[in-house]
Amino acid sequence: MNLLEELAAAKLARDPAAMAALFPYARYLGLGARLDEAGLVTVLRHDPTHIGNPVLPALHGGVVGAALETAALFHLMWAGDSARLPKIVTITFEYLRSARPRDLFARAEVTKQGRRVAHVSVAAWQDEPARPVAAAHGVFLLT
Template identity: 55%
Template sequence: MLKTIAEFKRAGRVEAINTLIPYAGLVGLEAFTDEDGLVAVLRFRETNIGNPVLRAVHGGVVGALLEHAAILHLLAETDVQVVPKIINLSVDYLRSCRAADTFARGRVIRQGRRVANVRVEAWQDTPERPVAAAHAHFLLIDEGAATS
């Protein structure tokens, strides 16, 4: 049975890393790979509604999607083997996130030895109309240091 990030990556099942993150199941975060790479998905759930009048997803849940997508993208596209620690996350809320599935894709802007910078955009209908975007900085953890 596969249990670690490294094992999932070696097996080509990066989207399965999602199952290792407990809050993913709680709020409805999933992941899949398409021709452009990894996509994180926030499946619509009534419990994620923050404004019942507008029927809009709570901003904190949208922020969690953006952070989650950044982490998954960093794990999928780099040699990082340990879930990185968030340093900061700056979110731009661009339009109301309606009561529907929301998708997000990340891009590594810069990766150093200890810090990585990732840009993420989230959308519902089309990537050309993002509902939110974020810049995130992560502390990269040495796999040897994480096991000692």
């Protein structure tokens, strides 16, 4: 099976973890996906190698960014029926609070979807969704 067929199989099986496992960098970071009552949640399982500032300690802005960006991609792939993988064009990360050395969760929503591009907003949290640690707005090419 090629990648798009494997992705279609994971979606047919309603198995977001199988979708996440298709992507090497997501696997390397420990990024998974699951479904809850509100939809798809991307999870960054904590690992000591994710730390950016060992004094605080806090997660590296880059790994938080990777989680937000991957959450947007997972959301588009899970929700869309595109025959190609979405491609990131631009993304803006906002760092709202320092992310502590524990699991991080992210949920994305499509703000506007056109034929060729989608605007996606993502929020990441650790304790509770109402206290986001980071947010992102990205533009993705769909065709």
